[in-house]
Amino acid sequence: MMNADPAGSGTVAQTIGDKSESVDTRTAPNRARGIIDLSGTQLADRPNFLEEKLLKTRGIISAEINAFSNRMTVEFDPSLISIEKIKKLILSHAP
Numbered sequence: 001m002m003n004a005d006p007a008g009s010g011t012v013a014q015t016i017g018d019k020s021e022s023v024d025t026r027t028a029p030n031r032a033r034g035i036i037d038l039s040g041t042q043l044a045d046r047p048n049f050l051e052e053k054l055l056k057t058r059g060i061i062s063a064e065i066n067a068f069s070n071r072m073t074v075e076f077d078p079s080l081i082s083i084e085k086i087k088k089l090i091l092s093h094a095p
Contacts, residue, residue, distance in 0.1 A: 031061065032076055034083045039070045041094050053093055057081065 043050055047065035050072070054063040059080030065072045074086055 030077045030079055032078045032083075034074045034076065034086065036072045036074065036083075036087060036090060037070065038065070038072055038090075041091075043072075043090065043094055050090065050093055054086070054089065057086075057089060060086065 043065070045067070047067060051063045051065060054060050054074065059077045061075040061077065063072060063074045072090070074083075076083075076086060
């Protein structure tokens with residue numbers, strides 16, 4: 001389910017199952033920022049591995065895991081990759 005922010009902040013939130021992501025569309029053209037909840041996975045315990053894998057993916061500009069909050073911030077080009085594809089890519093590396 002996707003919900004646009006009615007206040008016009010430019011943020012789109014997405015919830016899939018018990019995980020939630022948000023995408024900030026106010027960044028520069030051809031750039032979006034997504035915050036992906038990694039709770040319930042062991043991925044936040046391996047930040048360098050996951051960040052390295054994502055940065056090799058076309059369309060991903062930056063990736064950073066906050067192990068304390070179990071969230072990953074990804075900056076990407078939405079014309080090349082979607083937040084849904086990024087999430088699938090992340091989950092494919094789950095142990």
